[in-house]
Each structure stands twice: as C-alpha cells, then as structure tokens.
Amino acid sequence: MYLELSADEVLTTTRAVRKRLDLNRPIERSVLLECTDIAFQAPTGSNAQGWHFLFVEDPDKKRQLADLYGQGFDPYVNGPAREYAPGDIRAQRAEFVRGSAMHLREVFHEVPVLLIPLMLGRPEGADSFGQASMWGSIIPAVWSFMLAARERGLGSAWTTLHLPFEREAAELLGIDHTLWTQVGLFPVAHTIGTDFQRAPRLDTAELVSFDTFGSQ
Ligand SMILES: Cc1cc2nc3c(=O)[nH]c(=O)nc-3n(C[C@H](O)[C@H](O)[C@H](O)COP(=O)(O)O)c2cc1C
Structure with missing residues (x-):
C-alpha cells in the first residue's frame, strides 16, 4: 500500500510512532526489503x-x-x-512524549518487527572527523528507511536506550561487537490510521544565521 504523499508531506509527517503501532498486523518481508533498498540509496563517506x-x-x-x-x-x-522556560513548546510536549514513550516500553516485545541498523566500525577513540564520517554514513539511511516506511503505511520510532547494553544485544543476535556498531532499536509496524501531522517545533527563523553565527 502506498499513501502517495508528496515528498514534503512524508518529510513533515514522519513522526515517532509509539501508541499507534499496530501490534496485531504482521509485516511482509518484501516491504521491509523495499524500504531498505530505498534506504541504501543514502550517501556514505567515500561511498x-x-x-x-x-x-x-x-x-x-x-x-x-x-x-x-x-x-x-x-x-x-x-x-x-x-x-x-515557561511557554517553551518542548515543555508543553514533554508529558505527551513521556506517556508515549512509557507505552512503547511496555509493548516493545509485541511489535511485529524490531530493526537494528548497524554501521561497520567502532566510534570509540575516533576524532571528530572520524566520528562525523561514521555517523553521517548511517543516519541518512536510517531516516530514509523511516520515510519509506511512512509512505507504505508503516511507522517506527528512533530509540537508543538499549545501547547501554549493546554488547548483550550483540551476543543475542550474533553480531561481532568489535566490528559493528548498533545505531539504535527501531520498532516497525503498520500504523493505526495514517493521518500524521506536522509537529510543533522551535521557531526556525531563530535557529538560522547567515555569514556570522547568531546573526538574524
Ligand atoms: C537520537 C534519538 C534517540 C531517541 N531515543 C528514543 C528512545 O530511546 N525512546 C523513545 O521512546 N524515543 C526516542 N526518540 C524519539 C524522540 O523522543 C522523538 O523523535 C521526539 O520526541 C520528537 O518527536 P517526533 O519524532 O514525533 O517529531 C529518539 C530520537 C532520536 C532522534
């Protein structure tokens, strides 16, 4: 199923989906592979x-x-x-995000598919060039996966809180922890309804400058 959203609609309505993950509807592997095939069109340092x-x-x-x-x-x-500060939109959203995150924590094991994206190499000890190159060569692909999933009626949420136990997850899944770095743990499910909205964000104009940092 394709929602036939515009590029801008996909980019602005791909939310962290937690409460609206359909825990009862299986996902066909072909859809996961299709999203991954799109994801792997993302850029990587030195290709x-x-x-x-x-x-x-x-x-x-x-x-x-x-x-x-x-x-x-x-x-x-x-x-x-x-x-x-009082009135900050992030404060207004905090309870919503917390409730949503608590829900995902309770049902995580029931989500039809969990995705762990892996990047080759370890960031420990790398300088800022090395780290930026490593993370910058996997994060675009993961976000593309989430965008492609959205267009197909699937939802996910970027999560990182299993990573304090990355080694245990590696052992469980047969990952060579010395070679591969886990990027996160992504629930993947069909969404309950497909009508997701833009999120309130900080004011873009206040977070942009030209020529000199902080200039308006
Ligand atoms: C690097 C990163 C780590 C995150 N870790 C978690 C997490 O461990 N658990 C969780 O429920 N959400 C996590 N999130 C999701 C954010 O809470 C969510 O993106 C944010 O509240 C904005 O919501 P939106 O994506 O729907 O706009 C993470 C997001 C990012 C980008």
Whole structure:
C-alpha cells in the first residue's frame, strides 16, 4: 500500500510512532526489503556503504531486546526531567512524549518487527572527523528507511536506550561487537490510521544565521 504523499508531506509527517503501532498486523518481508533498498540509496563517506540492517522477528529475541531496552529506559525516564522556560513548546510536549514513550516500553516485545541498523566500525577513540564520517554514513539511511516506511503505511520510532547494553544485544543476535556498531532499536509496524501531522517545533527563523553565527 502506498499513501502517495508528496515528498514534503512524508518529510513533515514522519513522526515517532509509539501508541499507534499496530501490534496485531504482521509485516511482509518484501516491504521491509523495499524500504531498505530505498534506504541504501543514502550517501556514505567515500561511498563505503558500511551498513547492515538486522530485522528481528523471533518472539524470544524480541522479548530479550525489549528487556534490554527497559533496563536502559527505566532509570532514564525516572531521572531528572529536562527543564525549559515557561511557554517553551518542548515543555508543553514533554508529558505527551513521556506517556508515549512509557507505552512503547511496555509493548516493545509485541511489535511485529524490531530493526537494528548497524554501521561497520567502532566510534570509540575516533576524532571528530572520524566520528562525523561514521555517523553521517548511517543516519541518512536510517531516516530514509523511516520515510519509506511512512509512505507504505508503516511507522517506527528512533530509540537508543538499549545501547547501554549493546554488547548483550550483540551476543543475542550474533553480531561481532568489535566490528559493528548498533545505531539504535527501531520498532516497525503498520500504523493505526495514517493521518500524521506536522509537529510543533522551535521557531526556525531563530535557529538560522547567515555569514556570522547568531546573526538574524
Ligand atoms: C537520537 C534519538 C534517540 C531517541 N531515543 C528514543 C528512545 O530511546 N525512546 C523513545 O521512546 N524515543 C526516542 N526518540 C524519539 C524522540 O523522543 C522523538 O523523535 C521526539 O520526541 C520528537 O518527536 P517526533 O519524532 O514525533 O517529531 C529518539 C530520537 C532520536 C532522534
């Protein structure tokens, strides 16, 4: 199924989907492969293409990954909340994001497919050029996957809170942790409804300058 959204619609309505993940509808592998094929059109430094997408469908492995996520999530969500000035839209959204994130934490193991994108190499010890080149060679592909998924009625959410337990996840999934870096843990499901909206954001004009940083 294609939603036939415009490019701008896809770019502005691909949200972090948590409460509207359809836990009961399986996903055909062909759709995952189609989204991945689009994702792998993304740029990479020196055209190195050091990427691999690992999809997890096995219920036992999903349960164990969800447990690792929970071990990272629980202390984070119960830790001190970020503080914003009164009226800041991020403060207004915080409770919504928190409730949505708590829901995903509870149902993570029930999501039909979990995706772990991998990049070749380890960022530890790399200088800023090396790190920027590594992350910059995988993040465009992952975001493209999410955009392609949106056009096909699928949703996901970028999550990173299983990464304190990256080694345990690597062992579970047969990943050589010395060679590959996990980028995150992405629930993938059909969405419940397809009418997603633009999100409120900080004022673009205040976050842009020309010629001199901070000039308006
Ligand atoms: C690097 C990164 C890490 C994130 N980690 C998590 C996470 O661990 N758990 C979660 O529920 N959401 C996570 N998110 C999703 C953000 O909370 C979400 O993108 C943000 O609230 C904005 O919502 P939107 O994407 O719908 O506009 C992460 C997003 C990014 C980009």
